[in-house]
Amino acid sequence: MEFDAIILAGGRSSRLGGVPKAKLTYDGATLLERSLGAADAAGRIVVVGPDPGDLPDGILNCREEPPFAGPSAAIAAGLSALAADHAGKPGAGRASAALGSAGVPAPFTLVLACDMPRSAAAVSALAAALAARPDGEEGDGVMAVSADGRKQPLAGFYGTAALQRSAADAVRGGGLENASVFALLARLEVREVRVPPGSTDDVDTWDDATALGVSGAISDFGPGSVPGPAADRRPWRQTVKSQDETLEDWCRALLQALELEDVEIDVSEVLALAGVAAHAVVRPAAPLTTFIAGFAAGLASGSGQTTDEVSMQAAMAVARQLAKDHAAAEASGA
Structure with a gap:
């Protein structure tokens, strides 16, 4: 072929x-x-x-x-x-x-x-x-x-x-x-x-990288890395930690500025929803989807219909399914 x-x-x-x-x-x-x-x-x-x-x-x-x-x-x-x-x-x-x-x-x-x-x-x-x-x-x-x-x-x-x-x-x-x-x-x-x-x-x-056994190449992380299996994993794990800490710190600061200190945000779930929207629709759909889902969750929680956690999970589930349905419709030409 x-x-x-x-x-x-x-x-x-x-x-x-x-x-x-x-x-x-x-x-x-x-x-x-x-x-x-x-x-x-x-x-x-x-x-x-x-x-x-x-x-x-x-x-x-x-x-x-x-x-x-x-x-x-x-x-x-x-x-x-x-x-x-x-x-x-x-x-x-x-x-x-x-x-x-x-x-x-x-x-x-x-x-x-x-x-x-x-x-x-x-x-x-x-x-x-x-x-x-x-x-x-x-x-x-x-x-x-x-x-x-x-x-x-x-x-x-x-x-x-x-x-x-x-x-x-x-x-x-x-x-x-x-x-x-x-x-x-x-x-x-x-x-x-x-x-x-x-x-x-x-x-x-x-x-994903950890689950698949994928690691970072030592040469990609500049001087100071010591060769060997342990060092092969250390640089990118440090990158992960730094990124996670930065996101957590930023989320905490944003919640405080908006006077929402008591609200718990599952950063991983939000990022996962953003990824689904970006892949299934178009990349700019990621921030738009998470904003609308968060807004809907806030309305539901503020009206006393449910708790913050349940309202956020429900809104993200709806958005996630809608994005997947959109991708399926696009793939079928509908």
């Missing part, structure tokens, strides 16, 4: 204290190296994100415009880079017999986020499902679905021409900056494929 690959590696990593996800390590390799390995059968590969300075020969690199504009903008930038490479240097790039006709992009494009350390198993399952399609079956590709039913649009093979048309339509319709990936893919006829358990688990927080 002929395909090119787009590796997304350009996020802010704000919930990791700014530590680049691509440079985190898992089982002796960086997450970027593991993603490149997962996509190794591609004719051409482009990494969308800051130039790490050590990409293997033949791997393309570009940035979304503007930087940090989100995965939809990054996918469009990757498509443009691949198309330009095919048109400008036919037969070049990664010398492979599967490149297809000179100047013509591969029929499928693998889109893969670099923050899934076990993504190779997902890519293999997706490739097998795509290759096993009956002759004459129409469709625009396959998307990973985790064992628990969660769709992962940043692990999928998509028809290149269809994806290019969708990106062009999105630009004409208002732009791709901070746009939902589900919205970008809404017009594509994509088949969902169950992938091996854990193969699409991603690293959004340091708790």
Whole structure:
């Protein structure tokens, strides 16, 4: 099967204290190296994100415009880079017999986020499902679905021409900056494929990193780090502690300034809701969603209908479900 690959590696990593996800390590390799390995059968590969300075020969690199504009903008930038490479240097790039006709992009494009350390198993399952399609079956590709039913649009093979048309339509319709990936893919006829358990688990927080066995690279944290297994974990754990303490201090100060000292805020739950809204809708939906949920909780609690804790949990549950329903509707084209 002929395909090119787009590796997304350009996020802010704000919930990791700014530590680049691509440079985190898992089982002796960086997450970027593991993603490149997962996509190794591609004719051409482009990494969308800051130039790490050590990409293997033949791997393309570009940035979304503007930087940090989100995965939809990054996918469009990757498509443009691949198309330009095919048109400008036919037969070049990664010398492979599967490149297809000179100047013509591969029929499928693998889109893969670099923050899934076990993504190779997902890519293999997706490739097998795509290759096993009956002759004459129409469709625009396959998307990973985790064992628990969660769709992962940043692990999928998509028809290149269809994806290019969708990106062009999105630009004409208002732009791709901070746009939902589900919205970008809404017009594509994509088949969902169950992938091996854990193969699409991603690293959004340091708790995720701990659960997946992902650690920080010593070289990323400057001088003063002592080599060795214990030191390998210490710098990023200190980053986590500093970030958590900062958030707790800020939350406490804000509550005090608003004369809400008696209110307990579950910072982790609020951040989790923000993450769901950002992924399922668009990134600016994160602060808007948490504000509205908090406002609704305050009204319910202030009216005496329920306690602060119950009202906040109820409001966040409604917002979380609504965001997931929105993502499902976007994915189905509804």
